[in-house]
Amino acid sequence: MNTEQAIQRWNRYAERYTANYDEQGDIHRVVLLNPTIFSLLGEVDGNHLLDAGCGEGYLSRLLVKKGARVTAVDFSQKMLDIAMERTPQQEAIQFLHGNCENLSFLADEQFDGIVSNMVLQDLEDYQAALCEMFRLLKPNSTFIFSILHPCFVTPNSGWMRHEQLDQQYWKVQHYFYEGEYHQLDADPPIVLYHRTLTSYVQAIRQAGFTIETIVEPKPSQDMLRKYPQFAEDLHCADFIVFKLKK
Ligand SMILES: C[S@@+](CC[C@H](N)C(=O)[O-])C[C@H]1O[C@@H](n2cnc3c(N)ncnc32)[C@H](O)[C@@H]1O
Structure with a gap:
């Protein structure tokens, strides 16, 4: 897909x-993600x-409430339109239309910090995006990004029932596959890129x-009381969040 x-x-x-x-994003x-990102x-x-x-911009708005000045970039004009409406x-x-793989319209070393929430697994050239984030950060600043956990969320992964043991298991397949795959339960199917943890660390x-x-978010006891369905997230991590330093 181009x-x-x-x-x-x-x-x-x-x-x-x-x-x-x-105003806090989705569930x-x-x-899982907001408590981790804000603590980091x-x-x-x-x-x-x-x-x-930035998508529809909830994280940018939360950051502004905490006193930050935010530049928010997305390559989907429709997402930016929703973000501006909200x-x-x-x-x-400042909402800007741009591709995180090449943000050459933004000057070097201008940001005190960068966050990217659930984006790197959606773009093809993650190495280029990481280089762009490095270029845009001031020295000693941090880049925090979350992605689907590549060890657990793989092509064709998902819960399956073991009938004899009467238990649910999380199935992982194709861990070493690197490239595009489709999550078919969305319409249109979501296109994602799988890479191994090793590839992310190398890049x-x-x-x-x-x-x-790194943090592999799990639900707090407080959150489990409010959202008991997240007990399944105590078995394996949906997400991994990196805090990187320039
Ligand atoms: C899973 S959504 C997450 C949005 C937002 N960060 C959030 O947490 O709600 C991924 C977003 O990344 C954007 N995106 C994907 N690839 C991109 C790229 N190469 N450059 C800029 N935005 C991109 C999509 O348009 C979408 O808004």
Whole structure:
């Protein structure tokens, strides 16, 4: 799939993808991703941040509430239109149309931090995107990104029932496959790219980053009380979040 096709797909999918979002994003963001990202980010008051692949912009808006100035980039114009509709105080966020694999219209070393929430598994040239994030960050600054956990979310992975043991198991297949695959339960099917954890780590190091930490988010007891369906996330991680240092 080329970039133009990827953009068209996200444009077509944008309304449906964002229909279940509130000001905190969707339920996976509320339970797993937001607590992790905000604890890794720490204090952002006064910082100029890039939200790379901002989608409908909920994270940018939360960052602005914490005192940051935000530039938000997405390659789907439809996503940006939704983001702008949902952002009453647009002056606090600069929404820009751009491809995270090549943001040459943005100057070097201008951001105090970059976040990219669930985007790197959606784009083809993740090495180029990592190099762009490195270029755009001020020295000693951090890049935080989340992706589907590549060890568990693989082509054809999913829950399956073991009838004799009467238990659910998470099935992993094709872990070493690298490339495009389709999640067929969405309409249109979501196109994702699988890479091994090794490939991600190699690309991170080749871009020039060091890994400060990784987090595999799991639901807190508090969240489990509110959202008991997330008990299944105690068996294996849906996501992995990297905090990288330039
Ligand atoms: C899974 S959504 C996540 C959106 C948002 N970060 C969030 O957490 O709600 C992925 C987003 O990345 C955007 N995207 C995918 N590839 C991109 C690329 N190469 N450059 C810029 N945006 C991209 C899509 O248009 C979509 O809005």
